[in-house]
Amino acid sequence: MSEHRTAIRCARITKTFGSGEAVVHALRGIDLEVRRGEMMALVGPSGCGKTSLISIMAGLLQRDEGELEVMGTDPGALSGHERTKWRGANVGFIFQQFNLIPQVSILENAAVPLLLRNVPRREAHERAAALLREVGLAGRENSRPTKLSGGQQQRVAIARALVNEPRILVCDEPTSALDGATGQKVMHLIRDITRRDDRVVILVTHDERIYHFADRIAHLDDGRVTHVSTPAEALAESAARMGEAAAARG
């Protein structure tokens, strides 16, 4: 039964950048499983390999070694063109800096993934408008992204990420450009919308305040998954580390 519930399976995945003395071992053998309907947070210090790992999971980057299965497909085995199409159909992205096109309306921004798949413009706009309503931006469809607050822009990004009904949602630091309260609202929204449809959410974050939205947390360090914990365990570990640091300072 648990096999059927596995959405993403990573085994012994490695990735290096550069060569010779400049070689960087971004991933040194990642083993990780993410279940369907689960929100998995990837945490760890900068340079630990979080971004490389989500890029590989999302089919944006090729691994060097190891095995990968994402919803029954190994994106690394696909040709570049097939991988692009696979991404368009299966993966939604929420970026740290939103990456909304400033010159067009939020409706058009939200419709971009559909337009890229040649969905007729009218249908794409209808589906994008429905999602904008769902994220609380009804009536603002014709606004430019620059006219919206950071939280509202991230809501547009959520609508854009979900408009294609992807099975996997990849969120890269979705709250880092937002204040605490807005970040919580955005995370509530992501969790509510994705859980309802049994989607997988991979969340990269440094923000401990949103740990509790995740079902499990994978801790990465130096290109390896050191352990997987619950949010409560992760917060306790963090508190303990901070206590030790304070004690060391005297």
Place this chain on the structure above:
Amino acid sequence: MRSIAIKMLFGDSAKFYGILLGLAFATLLIAQQSSIFVGLMSRTYALIEETPQPDLWVVDPTLLFVDDTKPMQVTALQRVRSVQGVLWAVPMYKSLLVAKLPNGSRQLCDVVGVDDASLIGAPPTMVQGSVEVLRNPDTVIIETRGQRGRLAQPVDLEDPAGPKRKIEVGELLELNEKRAVIGGIAETTPTFQAVPTIYTTYSRAISYAPATRRTLSMVLVKADPSVPVAELQRRIARETELSVYTPREFAWMTIEFWMKQTGIPINFGIAIALGFLVGVAIAGQMFYNFTLDNLKYFGAMKAMGATTPRLLGLVALQGLVAGALGLGMGLGATSIVGLTIPPDKLAFKMTWHIPIIAAGAVIFIVVASSAFSMRRVAKLDPAEVFQG
């Protein structure tokens, strides 16, 4: 996605207007300088263009261009007429002579003497009188630029440097001590030498000219319809040992003379090259920067499922739209310059080749800058979107 690509272009107003102005300015420089160059060159063969009747022009073999009058013996006319296949052949006189104006001043003029009987060679467009006035004794026709320019008379004869009035029909000139009555005013293409042109009959022109044995400047020939022009051209050249040109050949010979013997092509070539470089430097660079600014959005699109050819198509569309608008603005501005400045102030002739050349230059600028931009987009790693 096409509308989004175009909105991205229009929405970045600073760069968009920069690209447009760069392309428009480049087009303006290229098209305007080319048009002035063509205008100047077309003035060199204005006489040929305004004398459409002959199929062939027969001239002295040493003649280099239309204004380079090398008079022939008058017997040349009879020799040409005797060639089989000549329907008609008429004489033309052309030379620079000094005219004495009503107020006593003197002015160098280009005197054209046309066939007495047929008046072939007379100006095609008259604004006052008709070419038939040349049949009246001592009568000449002047053209409008001369009328209000170098032949114009002081309003107050006591004040030669004061305001001037147009010289009018009925007033008298003197050519080589002989009277010449202005009988009509013609509208003609300005000539390259920028001196007034005076039209009269061949026999009268000879009487105005200093006495010489050689008075025949050119022979204008019409081919019999039964004889191919090229064949007649060969026959006349063979039998008379004179040079024989079709109007097109004569015009090109004249253009080539001015092109080779003057710095005009180099000067205009430099201006046109500068226009092109301005386009590359400003518009090309701005378009490239515009693409760089949008690279993160293209990266996001690539992550979201846009194929590289799709993105390249969007960049190409942006380049095409910017190029078409810049070209249109530049050609529009060039046309305004050409239409608003009078022909006697500016030699301007925009032939159909010029917009095509300007379009070619703009396409090159846009394609080159798009190619650089596309290279960046094609090499774009979608994983970069996670790098902030």
